[in-house]
Amino acid sequence: MVSFVMEKPNRMSESQNVVVSEAARSIIPNNSSAPPGFISISKKKLLKNLEIINDGERINAWVDSMRASSPTHPKSLPSSISSEQQLSSWIMQHPSALEMFEKITEASGGKQIVIFLDYDGTLSPIVDDPDRAFMSSKMRRTVKKLAKCFPTAIVTGRCLDKVYSFVKLAELYYAGSHGMDIKGPAKGFSRHKRVKQSLLYQPASDYLPMIDEVYRQLLEKTKSTPGVIVENNKFCASVHFRCVDEKKWSELVLQVRSVLKEYPRLKLNQGRKVFEIRPMIEWDKGKALEFLLESLGFGNSNNVFPVYIGDDRTDEDAFKLLRDRGEGCGVLVSKFPKDTDASYYLQDPSEASAHTHKYFAVNSFLHVLTLLKTNSIGDEFLATIGGVETNAAKSVKRMNV
Numbered sequence: 001m002v003s004f005v006m007e008k009p010n011r012m013s014e015s016q017n018v019v020v021s022e023a024a025r026s027i028i029p030n031n032s033s034a035p036p037g038f039i040s041i042s043k044k045k046l047l048k049n050l051e052i053i054n055d056g057e058r059i060n061a062w063v064d065s066m067r068a069s070s071p072t073h074p075k076s077l078p079s080s081i082s083s084e085q086q087l088s089s090w091i092m093q094h095p096s097a098l099e100m101f102e103k104i105t106e107a108s109g110g111k112q113i114v115i116f117l118d119y120d121g122t123l124s125p126i127v128d129d130p131d132r133a134f135m136s137s138k139m140r141r142t143v144k145k146l147a148k149c150f151p152t153a154i155v156t157g158r159c160l161d162k163v164y165s166f167v168k169l170a171e172l173y174y175a176g177s178h179g180m181d182i183k184g185p186a187k188g189f190s191r192h193k194r195v196k197q198s199l200l201y202q203p204a205s206d207y208l209p210m211i212d213e214v215y216r217q218l219l220e221k222t223k224s225t226p227g228v229i230v231e232n233n234k235f236c237a238s239v240h241f242r243c244v245d246e247k248k249w250s251e252l253v254l255q256v257r258s259v260l261k262e263y264p265r266l267k268l269n270q271g272r273k274v275f276e277i278r279p280m281i282e283w284d285k286g287k288a289l290e291f292l293l294e295s296l297g298f299g300n301s302n303n304v305f306p307v308y309i310g311d312d313r314t315d316e317d318a319f320k321l322l323r324d325r326g327e328g329c330g331v332l333v334s335k336f337p338k339d340t341d342a343s344y345y346l347q348d349p350s351e352a353s354a355h356t357h358k359y360f361a362v363n364s365f366l367h368v369l370t371l372l373k374t375n376s377i378g379d380e381f382l383a384t385i386g387g388v389e390t391n392a393a394k395s396v397k398r399m400n401v
Contacts, residue, residue: 025194063249065270088339092249096332097344097365104329104344105372108305113369114296114316114328115146116289118310119163121154121272122333122362128243130231135166142366147171149373152294155179155285157314159234173199178278178314179288184295199295204235207265207279211237214263214277221255228252235279238316242273271312285310286317300329307369309333309346309362316341333362348380 026167117123123143135143146152153173156163158177162184165370167174170186184199215232218239222228227243230264239256241249257277258266258282267319289308290299298304306328308318319341347361 006361011039011204026118050371053309059250059253061307063253066249066253067246087337091345092344094332094340095338095341097329097346098361098368099343100364101368104307106265107329111303111305111371112298112304113150114293114298114304115152115366115369116151116292116306116308116310117143117152118312118315118333119154119158119166119287121311122309124153124166126242126272130238130240132227133166136363140167140169141362142370143167143172144169145370146366149370151296153289155308155310155315155318157236157238157271157274159232162233173292175288175292177204177233178276178283179285180235180279180283181289182288182291201291202235203283204281207235210233210263210266211277213278214259214266217259218256218277221251221259225252225255237277239275239277240273240276269314274316282393284317285314286321289318289321304328307331309365319343331365 002113004270031092045354102127116351119135120130120133123139124133127129128131129222143152147169148171151173151234152171153175154167155175157178158166158173158176160181163176173184174331175182180203182199182201192308206364211234212232213235215230218230218237222230222239225244225248227241227245227248229240229243230239233237241252244252256268260266260277266282267280269278289306293299293304293306296304304327306322308315308328309321309331311333315330315332319332322328323341324332329344332338332340332349334345334346335347346365
C-alpha cells in the first residue's frame with residue numbers, strides 16, 4: 001500500500017496526521033469522517049500540492065545545471081577538483097593534447113586519421129551573439145589544410161546552412177543540428193574516394209514542422225525575458241541565456257517548459273549557456289560520428305584513428321563512443337577542468353596565450369597534425385610557438401628525422 005503522510009498545521013494536535021491511500025478511499029466514504037487522530041483530504045488536491053513542490057525542486061535543479069554550464073561560475077567546478085592536488089590529478093588523467101602529441105601519433109600507428117570538430121568554442125570563441133561567432137582567417141586556413149590531409153567533419157548543434165556560412169569550406173563533411181543533418185563535400189571537392197559524393201542523411205526529417213512551430217512559440221513565450229536569444233537550428237530549437245540575468249533563470253525555465261510540455265515527442269537538453277529542444281530519437285553527435293565513419297568505409301575497421309575535438313556537454317556523446325570503441329581519442333577544449341570522457345584537453349580558443357605564441361591551442365594542434373602528414377616542419381614554425389606547443393612541434397621533427 002502506498003500512502004502519503006504529512007503533518008497538519010500547528011493549530012491541530014501533534015498526534016493528528018493526514019493519510020491518503022487507495023485503501024483508505026475504499027474504506028472511508030466521501031461523506032464520512034476520518035478515524036480519530038486523522039483527517040481526510042482529497043487525493044487530487046494532495047497530488048496537486050506535491051506536483052507544485054516537485055516542480056519547484058525540478059526548476060531549482062535546472063537552475064543549478066544552468067550555473068554549472070558556465071565554466072567561470074563557481075558551481076561549475078565539481079567538488080572532486082576543488083583543491084590544487086585534485087586539479088593536478090585531473091590534468092594527469094586528461095593531459096594536454098599538445099604535450100602528448102607524440103603519444104597520440106604513436107597510437108595512430110599509421111592508421112587513417114579522421115578529424116571531427118565542434119564549431120562554437122572549438123573553432124570559434126564563445127560570444128554573446130551566436131550570429132557573430134566567426135572563426136578567424138587563420139583557423140579557416142588551418143582547417144582547409146587539414147582537410148587536404150585527412151577526412152575532416154564539422155559536428156555542431158548549429159543548423160547546417162548557418163555553420164557553412166561561418167566555415168565556408170566546401171571540402172568538409174558537415175553534421176548540423178547535433179548530427180541530424182549530415183552532408184558530404186560538394187561535388188568535385190572530396191579528396192577521399194571511399195565516400196559517396198551524394199552523402200546526405202536526415203534521421204529526424206519528420207520533425208521539421210514541429211520544430212518550426214516550437215521555435216515560433218519560444219520566440220513569443222520568452223520575449224519578456226531580456227537577453228534571451230532563440231535560434232532555429234532546423235532540427236532543433238536553441239534558447240541562449242548567456243546574456244540573461246541569473247535572477248531571471250527560473251522564469252526562463254518555466255517559459256521553456258511551458259512550451260515543451262505540449263510536445264511529448266521532443267526533449268530538453270542543455271549545453272553551454274543554451275537550452276536545446278530536440279526530437280526524442282536515439283541520435284546525437286556520437287551517432288553522427290559513427291555514421292560518418294561508416295560512410296567513409298571505416299565502420300568495422302581497425303585501420304582508423306578518429307580524433308574528436310569539442311568543448312560542450314553534447315560532445316560527450318562522441319567522447320564516450322570513442323572511449324567505448326577503444327580507438328582514436330577525444331579532446332576537450334576548456335579553460336577549466338570538467339567531468340569528461342575525453343582523453344586529452346586543449347585551451348579554450350577565446351584564450352590566446354599572449355606570452356607564449358600567436359596561435360590558439362586548437363589551431364596549433366591542428367596545424368601540427370598537417371605538418372605530420374606532409375612531413376614538413378621548419379625552424380620558422382618552431383620559432384613562432386613556445387612552451388607546450390614547442391614540445392609538440394619538436395616531436396614531429398624527431399619523427400621526421
